[in-house]
Each structure stands twice: as C-alpha cells, then as structure tokens.
Amino acid sequence: MGNCASAMDGLIPWGNKAAAAANPGMSASKRTSSSSTTTGKLSTISTSTFMPSTVSGVSTDDGYPEGEILESPNLRIFTFAELKSATKNFRPETVLGEGGFGKVYKGWVDEKAMNPSKMSTGGVIAVKKLNSESVQGMEQWQSEVNFLGRISHPNLVKLLGYCMEDNELLLVYEYMAKGSLENHLFRRGAVYEPLPWSLRLKILMGAARGLAFLHSSERQVIYRDFKASNILLDSHFNAKLSDFGLAKHGPDDGESHVTTRVMGTYGYAAPEYVSTGHLYVKSDVYGFGVVLLEMLCGLRALDPSRPTEKLNLVNWAKPLLADRRRLSQLMDSRLEGQYHARGAFHAAQLTLKCLSGDPKSRPSMKEVVEELERIELMRSKSRSREVRRDSSSVARGQANSPRSDSARTSSRGR
Known part of the structure; x- marks a missing residue:
C-alpha cells in the first residue's frame, strides 16, 4: 500500500465461500475487536488494558528487555487543524494507502514540538483518518490507543498521538519509509526488487521479536491479525508490527484460551480459532507460520488465480515442507543460490511446527526467535566459508601467475 505506518486492507479472497458465510466476523479485510471503552480525551482512555504490575518495568521475559509498558498512554493530542496543516489539507497526493478504517496520509511536523512544518524541514509522520462510514472505526481507534499507546518496543510501530x-x-x-512487507514480497516492478534471503531472515526475526514481546508481557497480548501487510519496514528494513485493532488480552490464569467472535484475515487465522472461536496465544504462532511460508515460497497465502490445488498455500506446501528432497520445488525461484540448503530445511521444519493443527504442538514465539537466530548463524557461517574459499582461490591464482613470478624475481634483483 506504500510507505505508511499502518498497512490497510489488502483484500485476500477466501477460497471457501461457505466458510465465509458461516463466519461473518471473518473477512478478507481487517475488522476491529468488539471491546470498547468510552473516551473523550486521553486522560479518560482506559488504563486497565495492562495489569499494574507491568507498569514501569520491561517485559517479564528477560530475553526481551528492550520493551516497555506504560501505565497509561503517553501521546500527543493533536487538533484537527494541526493535522490538516501537516498533511497539506489532506491532499490526494499525500495519500499513502486506504482501507476499511479510512485513508493514511503523509504529513510533516517539527520533530521537537510536533507542530505542522514545511515538507523540506519537518520530520515525516503518517496520519490515519477515520472514514465517517466506518462501522467499527471507533472500536479500532480505541484499541490502537489502548494497546499501541502504552507499548514501546523496537519491533512495534510507534503511535505518536491522536x-x-x-x-x-x-x-x-x-x-515507515519502506512500506509493508506485502508490497516487497508480492509486487513486481522496478520499485520493488525481490527481497534477498538475508533480508527475509532479518525481517522475520524482527517480526518474531515483536510477537514474542507481546506474548511475554505479564498480561499476554494476542495480536490476532499477523500477516505480511501488517509488517512495516523502516528505511533499514527493520520490521515493526502495525495495526492493533484486533489485539486482545490472552487467557487469565488457569485458562488455556479466550472465546471470542471470529475476526481476522482468511488464510492467516489458526484453524482452531476459525472453527470454534477459541483464541490461544499460539494462534498468533500459526499466523507467523503462514508468513514464514510466504517468505520461503514468494507466494500469497490465498490466491484464486492459482490452480485449484495451489489456491491455499498451506494445504499445498505442507507435503513439500516435510520432504528435504522436494523442498526446492517450493522455494522462491528468485532466491536461487542465496540460501544455505541446511538453513532452508530448518526454516521449512520451523514452518511446519508453527502450522501444526494442535496449538499445544506449536513452539512459543521465543522458541521461534531462537530457531531463526540459529538459521541466521548457519547463513553467516556459510557466507564466511565462501569468502575464505574465494580469498584462498585468489591467493593461489596470484601465486601461480606470471606477474607474481616476475615480481618476485624483480624483488630478488633489488
């Protein structure tokens, strides 16, 4: 959708229309959670989103200390006139994307005071403006403020104000200067060059760390809409999760799941959630597995233009993921020669674990991060060996070249 801070609806068709009819809350576009808090100003927004014990500390999981949870949102309150000025009167040429919530505009502000600024001197922001016809816009707006307004982590997009x-x-x-992962992964053309294997691993690890942080907070947060269009990239291709309109707290102590109306995006939602409405923390892990599969294949989770047997990527790919000899049939042809075969197979095995039909059999997101780090290490070691081998070959070539012999003779003569 372009360089925006919130990836708006990328309409992904559902292959089974009967299933769609049976679950009206689930659609190809994003929907918002059903919980709502009446709010007038920032001070009245719910402060019960997170438990008090998580207020000033970091994540309770020591593996992700860089995140922070605030007691209440710490956001700048903008006037409509300020945002109108920052976006140059919401000019059409400043539109970065559009979806069910409304349009996202590019704006410019003074980086210190956050007041509207000229394009040439100001910092860049992204402004999401609610469409007045959006039925559930208020709920999504409040969910974004209540969750993103109180969470800070390098792999979660930053909400600056409202x-x-x-x-x-x-x-x-x-x-987010590079826009969404969806655009880079699936769009063709000079603007979007194929993502190399090294960048795909970097993006996957960043997104996995963001999910791991949400899951490891004392009051677990289930993201509920993990997909390529909700992973945004900064100018250095660092991944950040955006759009918390469907975010929901995990189960209370002693419970394994929460029961809620089925909402999200077809092709990414976990099967147990679609069939029963039971939402687990590891339902997010399934969604991560789908995106990991998309990264391996370079194909969308659902695509009605593909042959019937390949319409649903997960169903088609599972047998190939389990067979080392057939894995090359699945890998994105644009990655040829870029990945280590052993690393790719480990990534395939991780994908299978994430896509397990039983939530209990799926790894935690912390375990996913650790496995991705091991795969990255394999890539780095393989690359180092190649560099050493190439250097050695060059050295041997120089030692055997006539130029080298004459140089040595000349040196001896001197």
Whole structure:
C-alpha cells in the first residue's frame, strides 16, 4: 500500500465461500475487536488494558528487555487543524494507502514540538483518518490507543498521538519509509526488487521479536491479525508490527484460551480459532507460520488465480515442507543460490511446527526467535566459508601467475 505506518486492507479472497458465510466476523479485510471503552480525551482512555504490575518495568521475559509498558498512554493530542496543516489539507497526493478504517496520509511536523512544518524541514509522520462510514472505526481507534499507546518496543510501530475532535478520529504514527512487507514480497516492478534471503531472515526475526514481546508481557497480548501487510519496514528494513485493532488480552490464569467472535484475515487465522472461536496465544504462532511460508515460497497465502490445488498455500506446501528432497520445488525461484540448503530445511521444519493443527504442538514465539537466530548463524557461517574459499582461490591464482613470478624475481634483483 506504500510507505505508511499502518498497512490497510489488502483484500485476500477466501477460497471457501461457505466458510465465509458461516463466519461473518471473518473477512478478507481487517475488522476491529468488539471491546470498547468510552473516551473523550486521553486522560479518560482506559488504563486497565495492562495489569499494574507491568507498569514501569520491561517485559517479564528477560530475553526481551528492550520493551516497555506504560501505565497509561503517553501521546500527543493533536487538533484537527494541526493535522490538516501537516498533511497539506489532506491532499490526494499525500495519500499513502486506504482501507476499511479510512485513508493514511503523509504529513510533516517539527520533530521537537510536533507542530505542522514545511515538507523540506519537518520530520515525516503518517496520519490515519477515520472514514465517517466506518462501522467499527471507533472500536479500532480505541484499541490502537489502548494497546499501541502504552507499548514501546523496537519491533512495534510507534503511535505518536491522536486527534478526537467533533466527528473526526485520527491516529498519528511514525513514518515507515519502506512500506509493508506485502508490497516487497508480492509486487513486481522496478520499485520493488525481490527481497534477498538475508533480508527475509532479518525481517522475520524482527517480526518474531515483536510477537514474542507481546506474548511475554505479564498480561499476554494476542495480536490476532499477523500477516505480511501488517509488517512495516523502516528505511533499514527493520520490521515493526502495525495495526492493533484486533489485539486482545490472552487467557487469565488457569485458562488455556479466550472465546471470542471470529475476526481476522482468511488464510492467516489458526484453524482452531476459525472453527470454534477459541483464541490461544499460539494462534498468533500459526499466523507467523503462514508468513514464514510466504517468505520461503514468494507466494500469497490465498490466491484464486492459482490452480485449484495451489489456491491455499498451506494445504499445498505442507507435503513439500516435510520432504528435504522436494523442498526446492517450493522455494522462491528468485532466491536461487542465496540460501544455505541446511538453513532452508530448518526454516521449512520451523514452518511446519508453527502450522501444526494442535496449538499445544506449536513452539512459543521465543522458541521461534531462537530457531531463526540459529538459521541466521548457519547463513553467516556459510557466507564466511565462501569468502575464505574465494580469498584462498585468489591467493593461489596470484601465486601461480606470471606477474607474481616476475615480481618476485624483480624483488630478488633489488
């Protein structure tokens, strides 16, 4: 959708229309969670989103200390006039993307005071403006503020502020220069060059760390809409999760799941959630497995333009993921020669574990991060060996070249 801070609806068709009819809350576009908190100003927004014991500390999982959870949102309150000025009166040429919530505009502000600024001197922001016809826009708006407004982590997009004035609802995010992973992975053309294997691993690890942080907080957060269009990339291709409109707290102590209306995106939602409405923390892990599979194949989770047997990527790919000899049939042809075969097979095995039909059999996101780090280490070691081998070959070639012999003779003569 472009360089925006919130990946809006990338309509992904559902191959089974009967299933769609049976679950009206689930659609190809994003929907918002059903919980709502009445709010007028920032001070009245719910502060019960997270447990008090998580207020000033970091994640309870020592493996992810760089995240922070605040007691209440710490956001800048913008006036509508300020955001209108920052986006140059919401000009069409500043539109970064559009979806069910509304349009996302590019804006410019003074980096210190966050006041509207000229394009040439200001910092860049992304402004999401609610469409007045959006049925569940208020719920999504509040969910974004209650979750993103209180969570800080390098792999979660930063919410800078909001505007709630008359009938206008807007959210202000940091600007993500490279746009969404979906665009880079699936769009063709000079603007979007194929992502190399090394960048795919980097993006996957960043997104996995973001999910791991959400799951490891004292009051676990289930993201519920993990997909390529919700993974945004900064100018250095660092991945950040965006759009918390469907985010929900995990089960209370002693419970394995929460039961909720089925919502999300077809092709990414875990099977147990679609069939029963039972939402587990590891339902997010299934969604991660689907994106990991997309990264391996370079294909969308669902694509009606493909042959019937390949319409659903997970169903088609599972047998290939389990067979080392057939794995090459699945790998994105644009990755040829870039990946280590052993690393690719480990990635395939990790994908299978994430896509397990039983939530209990799926790894935790912390375990996913650790496995991706091992795969990255395999790539680095393989690359180092290649460099040493190439250097050695060059050295031997120089030693045997006539030029080298004459040089040595000349040296002896001197």
